[in-house]
Amino acid sequence: MGRIPVVDVSPVVDAGRWPAKAVVGEAVPIRATVFREGHDAVAATAVLVGPDGRDRARTRMVDIAPGLDRFEGRLVPDSLGLWGFRVEGWSDPYATWAHDATIKVEAGIDVELMLTEGALLLERAARRTGREKPPAEAAEVLLAAVTALRDTGRPPQARLAAALSDEVRAVLDEHPLRDLVTPSPVYPLQVDRELALAGAWYEMFPRSAGAVRDPDTGEWTSGTLRTAALELPRIAGLGFDIVYLTPVHPIGTTYRKGRNNSLTALPGDPGSPYAIGSPDGGHDAIDPALGTFEDFDAFVATARGLGLEVALDLALQASPDHPWVTEHPEWFTTRADGTIAYAENPPKKYQDIYPLNFDNDPEGIYQEIRRVLQVWIDHGVTAFRVDNPHTKPLTFWERLLADVRATHPEVIFLSEAFTKPAMMLNLARIGFHQSYTYFTWRNSKTELEEYLREVSGEQGSWMRPNFWPTTHDILPPYLQHGGIAGFAVRAVLAALGSPSWGVYSGYELVENVPRPGVEEQIDNEKYEYKPRDWALADDLGIALLIGRLNEIRRQHPALRQLRDLTVHPTSDDALLCFSRSLDAEDSPTGRPDTIIVVVNLDPFQAREGLVYLDLAALGLPRPGSAPTGLFVAHDVLSDETYAWGSTVYVRLDPAVRCAHVVQVDPA
Template sequence: MTTSPAAPGRRRRTARASTLAAQAEPQRETSTATAPDAPATAAPSPTPATPSATPVAPVPTIVAPAPRATTVIGAPPVGRIPVLDVFPVAEAGRFPAKAVVGEAFPVRATVFREGHDAVAATAVLVDPDGAVHARAAMVDIAPGLDRYEARLVPDRTGLWSFHVEGWSDPYATWAHDAAIKVEAGIDVELMLAEGARLLARAADRTGDDAMSEHGAATLREAVEALRDTHRFPGERLAWALSPHVRQALSREPLRDLVSASPSYPLVVDRPLALTGAWYELFPRSHGATWDDHAQEWRTGTLRTAAEQLPRIASMGFDVVYLTPIHPIGLTNRKGRNNSLGALPGDPGSPYAIGSADGGHDAIEPGLGTFEDFDAFVARAREHGMEVALDIALQCSPDHPWVTEHPEWFTTRVDGSIAYAENPPKKYQDIYPLNFDNDPAGLYAEVRRVLQVWIDHGVTLFRVDNPHTKPLDFWHWLLADVARDHPEVIFLSEAFTRPAMMQTLAKIGFHQSYTYFTWRSTKQELGDYLQEVSGDQGAWMRPAFWPTTHDILPPYLQGAGGQAWAIRAVLAALGSPTWGVYSGYELLENVPRPGADEQIDNEKYEFRPRDWSLAQHLGMADLIGKLNEIRRAHPALHQLRNLQVHPTSDDATLAFSRHLAAEHSPTGRASTVVAIVSLDPWNVREGVVELDLASFGLPAHGPVVAHDVLRDEHYTWGPQVYVRIDPAERPAHVVVLEHP
């Protein structure tokens, strides 16, 4: 059995595990639904004591109404200038919103006041040390509805907070009234005198609110003009309403009656939590060979799989993801194509974890040792990639836990342990875990297992079927790992109902699989792109995969390279994170009869491949080009900046990502437009309508458009004629050049 030197013993609890168990035990005694080590309540604060603490907004206590009155105790005051409906806030701040370093994330709020005086709003970002990192002027995005928005950009990881300040804008109020009254000859000198007093007050501010020397000088010039009775009133007013004065007060506004919302939590992760390209492989297939003498396959190893790393890196991937590498059970081992009887030499499903050689903290002996694994991780890093490992919390009947901890499973009335099933599907080679009988012990053991792999260089985990485990377990586990290893990223493989997917994201999963794999029409894709890049992006970061080892969608079954190219473009540009399952380069498009997955599925057998064919098919080159484009353009590193554009053709989808210059790491605006034909067989043509002004470009053009997929240049206006022949190219991927 191969075990980790970092794990003193699979069955011996470490001091760390005992501590975890102690933390977890009271949770089940009280039968609450919060994380085992979470406090009952916690108030949000702009200066959290530790990055690991998740602020929780105070919950209003509603008392019984007295006759003719209702009293709310504990609710924050509405404020002199009301600030309501702040976004992004989950469950009144119970769960933090998410961002990554360098991400321009939106903050919105409804801000208004009584009467007709002008109001404005400021979004404030507070860093993990409690210092104000940025103040951003909010823009009214829905005139008449009092909805304001700004974008904030954190610059390091940790637990941040944000809030919104509403305030009265005396200059805007005076400017509006003075422009009307002076022109109408009403209270002219009075209005000019009030303006002079107002601008003098703004210029003479002291302390933290003091204006810059240049700004104050600009306002004082306007004050002198307003008080100069030798000039015409209109000329005096023009000085005070000039662009120079407005710009000075825009940069350093005079704010009255400032009213702040509560502070809300924001967890900021490293950029790979949002943006990256993943490549999945089964290590045992890479280097597997057929033994003619023994008439059976010989497994590939971690060492032979490592030989593929230069090829994978050459396509621009950031993460190499390994399916489970643990010992595989013999009892009820599945044969080829999920058959119930394994033949001699069949390797079994790597998801049936555990044998006499060990469990989740061990390596299948045929793959190698921990020394081999460490060498794999080191070589991946040499090529600029990190290693992700599949975590499947389930067991073969031969797993050591079955005999050592039978309480961690469900025993049926006949004394047998229940295997996994999703009727009518049955998984006779797998026992699911029961998290309710001994949560303290099981929680601690899973945490220990994760630490084994973290100690061996794993920085990302793809979690298999997290929606089949309790949410309070994940809430506790992810928080505990984040406390010790904030760099570790978890990808949720939960193809399930939206409420579960969203909640898994809110309680700590960094990324999520999505329904993208099954969206194929123009309407479906357009709607879904806007959905995942909209408000839910504050918690659920989507990962787009055209195929997986479990899924071969109908769109790709039996389809040629054009269809596979289309899906690659959509996945790579539709989300900041995308991934491919090895073999995508070879267009493996034959389904297993009766199932939307590949025939001769790699889950149940060795699948060596001739990678020299990939160059002939051209898919590897396309994947490499897409990853090159993704890395080169900052707009593609963002999630919540997508816009779908109208097209006249029902099989042509157009969408863009735009990043303003003030939010871009290069200091220049970044705009990428993708125009994709969804028809892999026929030439499509039509007109695409672009809102150039929304990109900060001349509304009517012309603009220079550089197709970076084909290195061609065009001149575009707001309406663009396109013609796409899928035999030549799957799409236009165009960078709009900003002056």
Template sequence: MASRRPGHPSVPPVPQHERHASAADVLTRHALDSVDRMTGRADLRLGITDVAPVVSCGAFSARAVVGEHLPITATVFREGHDAVAANVVWTPPTEAGGGPTRTPPGGDGAAQPFHRMERFGDQPDRWLTTVVPDREGRWTYRVEAWSDPLATWHHAVEVKMAAGQGPEELANDLEEGARLLDRVAAEADGDWKERVTDAAAALRDTSRELPARVAPALAEALQHHLHDHPVRELVTPGPEYEVWVDRPRALFGSWYEFFPRSTGPVVDGQATHGTFATSAERLPAVADMGFDVVYLPPIHPIGAVNRKGPNSAQYPGGNPHEIGPDDPGSPWAIGSAEGGHDAVHPQLGTMDDFRAFVARTRELGMEVALDFALQAAPDHPWVEAHPEWFTTKPDGTIAYAENPPKKYQDIYPINFDNDPEGIYAECLRVIRVWIDAGVRIFRVDNPHTKPLNFWHWLIWTVKETDPDVLFLAEAFTRPAMMHQLARIGYTQSYTYFTWRTARGELEDYGSELAANCHYMRPNFFVNTPDILHASLQLGGPPMFKIRAVLAAMMSPTWGVYSGFELFEHVAVRPGSEEYLDSEKYQLRPRDWAAAESSGRSLVPYLRRLNEIRRAHPALQQLRTLRFHSVDNPNLICFSKTDPGSQDAVLVVVALDSHNTQIGTTSLNLPALGLDWYERFTVTDELTGNSWDWGQFNYVELDPYREPAHVFSLTHHRQVQVPPPVA
């Protein structure tokens, strides 16, 4: 589909007639054959290396979203001193409606979308151009290197004239220039055809003085035209690479997670099971906070066998709580006699009720993300119909899930090595059930415990018919697995953000994610039903603000789990990251109105952060994230810019939630589109206060008043799109 399996040419056997040739001759010939197989040509004329963005040497697609400014870079070089240039051929998913095309003179004769590259950075051979995809799907690009005779001629004439050479010594140069302009004129039309023809005629006009002969050809306006309509010689095409372009929600969005079953009313002091109808009553408040995505844990029937109760208690086993008839169990223990992954929990409602919930979410400008957890409760219909889909122990029992010391007796993992054809088909059928119900985003539970080739197949099979469907990988696992899940097709990834609290950790991790944003898009959740970090347990209300600002401003996509806005912070036991009275195992209704009326609510702050994110395009991307120096390790400073709107945002956050922090910034002003000496105005989007700033600035943050500055900048110059970080 949108990615190719990696392949490497193997060394062929040595033919009989070559067995007496020298080893060097044979190896050289086979090396050239290998180059020819990899590139389609063995006579590479000009040099093209280090092309980006490229994922796994082109085995998988790079990623972008509609409207994103995507930098494409390469190292391009040649022998000798003649000028070399480069362009990108950027091709849309379909031939029709692909935008303006043209054939530069001296090109290969095929009209292609042509984006000329320019040198950038400190390395003379690095080249850059920026493309902006305007539709979803699989785009392709290739870098072309070429000899630039117009630039070579221009430089030679200027140097020779500066050295005092006259028209007689420059006769050949002037005629060469005229002939090059003739080639441009042959492809030009309208006024430009006449202007180029006149410049060629001036070069040949021996009645003029030398400066007058050369001036029309070197005029600024004509040079701009020649830059966009070059003469290309020795055109050397590089390999073709793919970029899969998603809808903008793949990159930017604010997520809110809640359990529909906890939205029921409290009757006589007892929580009652919520429904999709009661959940819909919560949606206006979520929309008012500025969230874009409503993420629901599994909504399927829950197994009765080995069901767990409050605080993960299980009966029997000597736990402090025995399971009662009203304990709802864990939503991730999917399946019972009432149905499996394609069914709705009867206490929540019907499939029609769910469709109505999805429709209401859309009416409020949001969309639903649904948990996709490929595992089964012991009484799931799959267990009886397909026992071969699970792992059987020597004693004949089916293996349940374990993550020592945790045991999940209520969950059976699926064994994808048993009947993969049947499992694959059923998983695809299930996910299409929910696509038909209106779900376009899936948060996938523990994808790192399933085969990579399964996910590669499933994701791209879905995208063949539904390219707008997005997949979030909930994989808190080893970096290699997290990155590979992103490479093979996952749209977004959970990250280590929850555990990154010190400045150095945040800077290193943020820089790493920005460097890999061409295939791995982060989703910074500040908390989850499984993760209540110690910083939130011990940091007090200011730490909730600090973590929200860091997540919302650093990552284009971020999320909160319900209860964060109420400062819920009590763990089940010291040293644990699990919540006391975890909502995973019991109903947990919340009195939102009482919290807001008492002022014990973070709702206004979350609303303001999401307002700022929507107002600033700079915050809706990751690749421009840059960290700035500040002389206090308990302060962190970073910025983001947007090359399309010239928007820039500068953020300073105190990482200590208990003490006032003072420091001095040392800003990298060129990263903000400014010269080192310039002054500019910063306006705090959280408080409305403004200051006059420069490179060095005093900062004082009291976490109990406001632990962060989120500055918008004015009076800054044009921001250039930065290249990918190597």
């Protein structure tokens, strides 16, 4: 426990078993409960420990819950690696003396005794040695107060005031006198690059880009990596950071699925790219229809030239034709009738896919997957979207992610695990950089308010959310029925509700026709070629909105961090309001940054009502702002400016606009 108890430290994952997460330049809030017996004042210091084990930075923590002894301080790591932090609780003799002396001198009790004790205290603070020795100019301020305290020719109140001056308090805030210093354990903090926290992803099937259908025979010619590269300027122009490719490997023919997951493939049906493996190779090969590694390298080079990074789908499964099936049959499950078990998610059956069995030869499987990953890393892949990681052992992922991070800390892994909370959370805890979430199914105001608070709160210390309105597998009911306005609403919520978000190719075209009875699109691209006419997107306006949202995200650092989100009440059950805010000292620009988002969740009709803004959460009033509480609200979507205060009337018609995205400026 220690002399000054320090408990409930955060962010801590399972008592430090796994590290909490941060990125370079992120202001990480460190919190702890610090207290002691009796009535003497206590305080706390947060200390940042570098990967080399040396103390790199420290900051005095502030009491964020008076009466509850809860303290907070922010630390900013400046490089990649496994960092650490601790909290030091300590007795604050100056604060204790200042409190007691103020009461006693005013009451005329023990006046000279209190002033003498203050002089001795400040003299001790000024003459410290070692690491906590104050600078000469700070010591001079303290010694001047000592002289004043001992000047019996002045009134006691004046002598006391000299020791309680703003100058003295500032010195002791910066260089506190700390007694009974009690450190917590050092807790781990994994620091990644910024893209692990904040980025915009764009998913595409490269075979669809440039695919051509013969009008006479109906036969398709696949798009290639070269034709897919022609799409990159458009994707970069929309402001995305990562282009994510579904599997590019050879596809099996045994039990190949036809259109819309049909059990019978017709001639020319390309099959699911998730049925990986054929005589042309497995996970370390490229489908010959897409091209060669030379073509892949050219795709990566083009992407990088446009400011895009390349992510690849990592789907650890095999078609019946995969080389693994004949070379390593022990890597699969053999049923009682001698057949290899195919994948099932009852009532769904995936006869074209064999899942790996990690129990028979876990070391062999591990070494092979690690080898495969290195192949793609060597060809410029810097991110992996991992398909269904929840169907593989956590021990496998923990080892694999740690191994890659040790040798390639720039590589990012996104967990695609729409599963039970315990598995989702622990995949994040053991090392996945980002996680898909339940956002896709959170639609009502109450659901979204609760979910935004959840993912930006303590959970955000390990499970960085990546919001996707749809995927190639999922078309939720809200988007099936919400039309263009529904797609606009979900884009705003995803892009501004999380620092990482993504869209599946075709979102700009409002592709919203479901396959009957399931939450996925008809004519699903997973089973067929789907070239698109992108000129049609200009008329729908979603592409323009996506581009503007990504531009706003780049302009405002508050939108590239997860914490410090506040939900603000509204009077209408379809109006959702939240804000993200950065103080000047936490902002990379050195200026405060606050964005307020008000969204009409009803895609069918205009809604109006009052928004009740928490001005303190917005950092208002700021120095120089109007004392009335009014501020300049500049809508960065519409380029309109309003005078807003603590209560705001809004009306949002989804046919015109579905949201206000307001930059806060002091009036």
